[in-house]
Amino acid sequence: MTSTVLIAEDDEDVRDLVALRLAAAGYQTVTVNNGNDALTAANFQHPDLVVLDIDMPGLDGLSVCQQLQGMARTSRIPVLILSARGRDLDASYGRSIGASEYMAKPFDSADLVERVGRLLDDARR
Known part of the structure; x- marks a missing residue:
C-alpha cells in the first residue's frame, strides 16, 4: 500500500x-500552500505523514502541528517540520509541540526521503 504524504509549503519551488x-x-503526495489548507487536507485526506513549513500564510506550521496533535482524528499522524528556522531552539520547540522530526532548510533530498521512510515505518509499528 502506498503511503500518502501531505506537504504544506508556501514556497512553490x-x-x-x-x-x-x-x-x-514511491509516495503519493498531496500539496497545499498554507496552514489552513493543511488542516483541511489532513482531516479529509488523512495522510500517513505531514511535512510542514513553519512560515506560511494564515496559520503557521507550528499552529498546524499543535492542532493536528490536539485532534483525535489526526493526533497519530507523524509530522516532519521542514523550516528555514535552523536553530536548535526551533527544533526543540517543534518537537515539544508534537513534531516527530525537524529538518532545517536548505535540506538534502536523500536525507528527507530517508527520514520520511523511517517515520512511516515507526508509525506502522
Whole structure:
C-alpha cells in the first residue's frame, strides 16, 4: 500500500521539489500552500505523514502541528517540520509541540526521503 504524504509549503519551488523527490521514492503526495489548507487536507485526506513549513500564510506550521496533535482524528499522524528556522531552539520547540522530526532548510533530498521512510515505518509499528 502506498503511503500518502501531505506537504504544506508556501514556497512553490520547495513544495515541488519535496513532492517530486517523495513521488520518485514511491509516495503519493498531496500539496497545499498554507496552514489552513493543511488542516483541511489532513482531516479529509488523512495522510500517513505531514511535512510542514513553519512560515506560511494564515496559520503557521507550528499552529498546524499543535492542532493536528490536539485532534483525535489526526493526533497519530507523524509530522516532519521542514523550516528555514535552523536553530536548535526551533527544533526543540517543534518537537515539544508534537513534531516527530525537524529538518532545517536548505535540506538534502536523500536525507528527507530517508527520514520520511523511517517515520512511516515507526508509525506502522
